[in-house]
Amino acid sequence: MNLADNIVDAFDGVSSPSVSLDRVIGSKICHAIDDIVLLVEKDPHLAFMLDEMGTHLKRHYDHSLRVGLIFQDLIRVYGEVNGVSSQSATVAGYVHDYGKLSIDSSVLHKEGPLDEEETAEVHRHNVLLATSEDIHLLNDGDYSGLLPIVIRHHPYSRRMAGNNGNVFYDRRIIDGGTIRAAYLLRVADRYDALSSVRVYKKPFSEATIRNLMLPFDRLFPGIVEYLVKNFPPPKNYSNPT
Numbered sequence: 570m571n572l573a574d575n576i577v578d579a580f581d582g583v584s585s586p587s588v589s590l591d592r593v594i595g596s597k598i599c600h601a602i603d604d605i606v607l608l609v610e611k612d613p614h615l616a617f618m619l620d621e622m623g624t625h626l627k628r629h630y631d632h633s634l635r636v637g638l639i640f641q642d643l644i645r646v647y648g649e650v651n652g653v654s655s656q657s658a659t660v661a662g663y664v665h666d667y668g669k670l671s672i673d674s675s676v677l678h679k680e681g682p683l684d685e686e687e688t689a690e691v692h693r694h695n696v697l698l699a700t701s702e703d704i705h706l707l708n709d710g711d712y713s714g715l716l717p718i719v720i721r722h723h724p725y726s727r728r729m730a731g732n733n734g735n736v737f738y739d740r741r742i743i744d745g746g747t748i749r750a751a752y753l754l755r756v757a758d759r760y761d762a763l764s765s766v767r768v769y770k771k772p773f774s775e776a777t778i779r780n781l782m783l784p785f786d787r788l789f790p791g792i793v794e795y796l797v798k799n800f801p802p803p804k805n806y807s808n809p810t
Contacts, residue, residue, distance in 0.1 A: 572609055572619065573602050579634040583767035584798040586635065594642075594799045601641040604659050612711070618703050619663060621670060627678060631667055632761055637663030639800055641756040647753060647789050652746035657715040660707065661754055665719045668698030682769040695723050714747060721751035722758060756785045756792060764802035772803050 580588045588598055609616045622630045640662030644650060650658060669677055672694055676687045683691060698704055699720050708716040763778045775797055778788070782793045 572606050574708070575623065576602055576605075576634045576638055579631040580638075580800070582801070583803050584772070585631070586639075586751060586761065586764045587799070587804050588638075589799040589801065591642060591799070597642065597645065598638065599647070601638060601659075604641070605637065608656060608659055614706060614710075615660065618707075622664075625670055625674070626666070629666055629677065632765065633663055633666050635761045635765070636665060636754070636757045637661075639761065639796070640754050642799070643753045643757055643764050643792070645752065646795065647792060648749075650746040650750040650753075650807045652744050653718065653750045655714045656711065657718060658750060660712055661715055661718045661750070662757055664704065664707070664715075665722060665754060665758065666694060666698075667701060667704060667719075668694035668696070671701075673695040680768050695720060715759050718754060721748065722754035739780065752785075752788060756782075756789070756796075760796050760800070764800075775802055778802055 577588075582585055589595065609619060637660075641659060644658045645756070648658075655767060672691060676683065676690050681689065699716070704716060704719070708714070731753070734751065758776070760782060763781055764772045766772060779793055782796070786793045
């Protein structure tokens with residue numbers, strides 16, 4: 570697995586955002602890629618997890634690679650995430666969709682819009698991630714604080730889990746740094762979702778992305794401008810306004 574090449578290839582500028590060729594941001598991006606590659610080289614379990622995602626998640630894996638790199642960069646620029654280890658901040662975006670490995674492949678890779686039941690199934694991926702032994706091994710090891718970041722990045726406060734339908738997990742208030750990191754992960758996730766191809770849509774226009782991302786700009790002034798400048802969306806969008 571050549572992770573560095575996979576990350577670069579995920580930003581194709583046609584079906585997904587590209588990366589700015591500006592010398593300064595380009596240098597920072599190279600350092601960010603070096604950071605995640607170094608962690609993967611040192612941690613066989615993390616390498617195994619990313620390899621599993623690459624093998625089974627297809628386009629969802631490319632999404633995770635883009636979110637991972639964008640999140641790393643947002644942490645650098647908008648961080649102030651006291652209490653969150655640098656390792657956790659580096660890894661969180663890349664594994665945020667790890668729970669999708671437990672979603673039925675016929676649903677996960679369906680060529681077309683999902684129905685209500687299928688959508689609910691995909692939305693369970695955060696519950697499945699929260700109960701994943703692999704994620705807990707990371708969180709209990711060198712990536713302390715990783716789990717609450719990846720759980721809290723979704724906007725919903727709790728999700729039903731378990732076969733009996735009455736087991737819940739809550740997004741507990743941990744600390745300011747974790748909450749801020751989770752919001753930045755949500756920003757990265759949302760931006761890539763809007764600016765990338767899905768089976769049911771093309772990327773949205775820059776104007777539409779700016780409008781839909783406006784609430785995040787209130788939390789992190791200038792963050793939308795930063796994203797569209799340094800991770801520009803493709804031009805083959807479906808919504809011209």
